[in-house]
Amino acid sequence: MKALWRKQVFDLVRPVLLALALSVSFQASSDSSAVASAHPLATDAGIDILKKGGNAFDAAVAVTATLAVVEPYSSGIGGGGFWLLHIEQDHRDVMIDGRERAPLAASRDMYLDDNNEVIPGASIDGALSAGIPGVPAAIEHIALNYGKLPLTVTLEPAIRHARTGFKTDKHYQRMAVFREKALNASPEAAKIFLKNNKAPEPGTLIIQSDLADTLSILAAQGARGFYQGELASKLVTSVVKNGGIWSKEDLASYRIIERTPVSGNYRGMKVISAAPPSSGGVALIQMLNMLAQFDFDSLSQSGRTHLLTEVMRRAYRDRAEYLGDTDFVDVPVDRLISEKHAKTLADSVRLDRATPSDQLRKVAVDANKATDTTHFSVVDKEGNRVAATLSINYPFGSGFVAEATGVLLNDEMDDFSSKPGVPNVYGLVGNEANAIEPGKRMLSSMTPTFLETEERIAVLGTPGGSRIITMVLLAALEFHRGGSADSMVNLGRFHHQYLPDRIFIEPDVFSESLVTALFELGHETSVLDSTFGNMHAIVFDRKRMKLDAAADSRGGGTAAVLH
Ligand code: GLY
Numbered sequence: 001m002k003a004l005w006r007k008q009v010f011d012l013v014r015p016v017l018l019a020l021a022l023s024v025s026f027q028a029s030s031d032s033s034a035v036a037s038a039h040p041l042a043t044d045a046g047i048d049i050l051k052k053g054g055n056a057f058d059a060a061v062a063v064t065a066t067l068a069v070v071e072p073y074s075s076g077i078g079g080g081g082f083w084l085l086h087i088e089q090d091h092r093d094v095m096i097d098g099r100e101r102a103p104l105a106a107s108r109d110m111y112l113d114d115n116n117e118v119i120p121g122a123s124i125d126g127a128l129s130a131g132i133p134g135v136p137a138a139i140e141h142i143a144l145n146y147g148k149l150p151l152t153v154t155l156e157p158a159i160r161h162a163r164t165g166f167k168t169d170k171h172y173q174r175m176a177v178f179r180e181k182a183l184n185a186s187p188e189a190a191k192i193f194l195k196n197n198k199a200p201e202p203g204t205l206i207i208q209s210d211l212a213d214t215l216s217i218l219a220a221q222g223a224r225g226f227y228q229g230e231l232a233s234k235l236v237t238s239v240v241k242n243g244g245i246w247s248k249e250d251l252a253s254y255r256i257i258e259r260t261p262v263s264g265n266y267r268g269m270k271v272i273s274a275a276p277p278s279s280g281g282v283a284l285i286q287m288l289n290m291l292a293q294f295d296f297d298s299l300s301q302s303g304r305t306h307l308l309t310e311v312m313r314r315a316y317r318d319r320a321e322y323l324g325d326t327d328f329v330d331v332p333v334d335r336l337i338s339e340k341h342a343k344t345l346a347d348s349v350r351l352d353r354a355t356p357s358d359q360l361r362k363v364a365v366d367a368n369k370a371t372d373t374t375h376f377s378v379v380d381k382e383g384n385r386v387a388a389t390l391s392i393n394y395p396f397g398s399g400f401v402a403e404a405t406g407v408l409l410n411d412e413m414d415d416f417s418s419k420p421g422v423p424n425v426y427g428l429v430g431n432e433a434n435a436i437e438p439g440k441r442m443l444s445s446m447t448p449t450f451l452e453t454e455e456r457i458a459v460l461g462t463p464g465g466s467r468i469i470t471m472v473l474l475a476a477l478e479f480h481r482g483g484s485a486d487s488m489v490n491l492g493r494f495h496h497q498y499l500p501d502r503i504f505i506e507p508d509v510f511s512e513s514l515v516t517a518l519f520e521l522g523h524e525t526s527v528l529d530s531t532f533g534n535m536h537a538i539v540f541d542r543k544r545m546k547l548d549a550a551a552d553s554r555g556g557g558t559a560a561v562l563h
Helices: 002-025 040-051 056-070 135-146 156-164 170-178 180-184 187-193 209-221 229-241 248-252 280-291 301-322 339-347 465-480 485-490 512-520
Strands: 033-037 080-087 092-098 257-259 262-266 269-273 372-379 385-393 449-452 456-460 503-505 525-527 536-541 546-551 558-562
Touching: 033 040, 033 056, 033 536, 033 546, 040 056, 040 156, 040 372, 040 558, 056 080, 056 135, 056 156, 056 209, 056 372, 056 385, 080 135, 080 269, 080 449, 092 135, 135 209, 156 209, 170 180, 180 187, 187 209, 209 229, 229 248, 262 280, 269 280, 269 465, 280 301, 280 339, 280 449, 280 465, 301 339, 301 465, 301 512, 372 456, 372 536, 372 546, 385 449, 385 456, 449 465, 456 465, 456 485, 465 485, 485 536, 485 546, 512 525
Parallel strands: 503 525
Antiparallel strands: 033 372, 033 558, 080 092, 080 385, 092 257, 262 269, 269 449, 372 385, 449 456, 456 536, 536 546, 546 558
């Protein structure tokens, strides 16, 4: 009788208990906010804007603009990027595609000589290598559509750091040494970023007065102030005078695109990531889908490393064949991220043997390029999130600063395939999907990502060229295992990208016995001299309502939680 009574009461209160449990386990907001970025001044700028009542989107605008000033070797208003936004009140995710576009006068073979050979440096150094920037348009779009504060407030920290200067560090010096030649080819760039034509010693003050004026115009007039009028004329005149092919129409017609992110599911973890023209989200979901075909967790360390290598190999092969700007070419995104496709690819994986890449269908792959990029993550107390990966491509981009603007231009044109469809020395062809076309966006590897389980949410991404996607994969698996933001960003890394057919490993990450076991399975390995990546992640624990933010110890960035 007593038991029956208890059951009746339980049946009555069960819906209430269930609703309560759900509201706790799916909680998306807390009383804290967090910012993690590659430079302390950029993290501080984001936190300041949150303190002033801004939301995550306002903070993202401030961080984007500040990084453009204090991390000029990684991103800038002369560059582009992808901002993955989660708008909590609408339960909506959107990707702001502020990727650079090829100028309207660009052509498929513009970087080839009369013998059909790639002209060394032509897509890397100087004004001809620059795509039409997307960052100014993206900043305005995010502020107007998602933020609460005006650009005059959110751009203030960036303008201040450009006007009064910031101090360089050892990393700046290394990057400037790497690009000394390109920077010296542009008198404006050499004046701003070098000292006596040399990479400055750490602690040198870099003042960017012209950039402060340009940012002030952007703050007062919005994107129109950059893409039209006097500033646009200055940019075009300077680019054309220095061998570039920009026109006023290129700038006036630039538009950001709101895209639906790609999404997938890995053993109860939802993955939301960058859509084309990034290859990042598609390849990430493909790799996770393939892994889900195996009992990954039951494998030995060498078995897991082998399997990860095999799924990386297959996803990067597909990347080279199919991925490009979906506004210009048909990319079979749904097929690539389908379980059916993953099953087909997984069927060719042998757990006891490496598949040599030349046994898979052949396609050309661009060499791993020395790109520099940046990633930051923001979460606010309303539960809004931003994962943003931004780039000007090579360290200091093209090395070219347009006269009297302070705008350092990207060399993102190098992310196109300069020589598509032409068999290379190995007889490989491919990259048609990423051939240069006027107005087209070049393929990217940038992978800003959200991960969601019932218990936790992660906001993450990293720079690192073609290695970005595998770094995000390893961090996603760490998150899935229950790892913290700190362990996600500081995990040892390895990478395989189909070609070259070799596993690249950070120093001190694999034991000798692991390398031997991989060799016995048929893998070539290379332990690199230095680490790679600079990941910034935030993890939200939905049950404890706690935010945890981390900056990669490989870089000089910071993470801050505001209570
Ligand atoms: N420029 C680096 C990337 O977009 O992947």
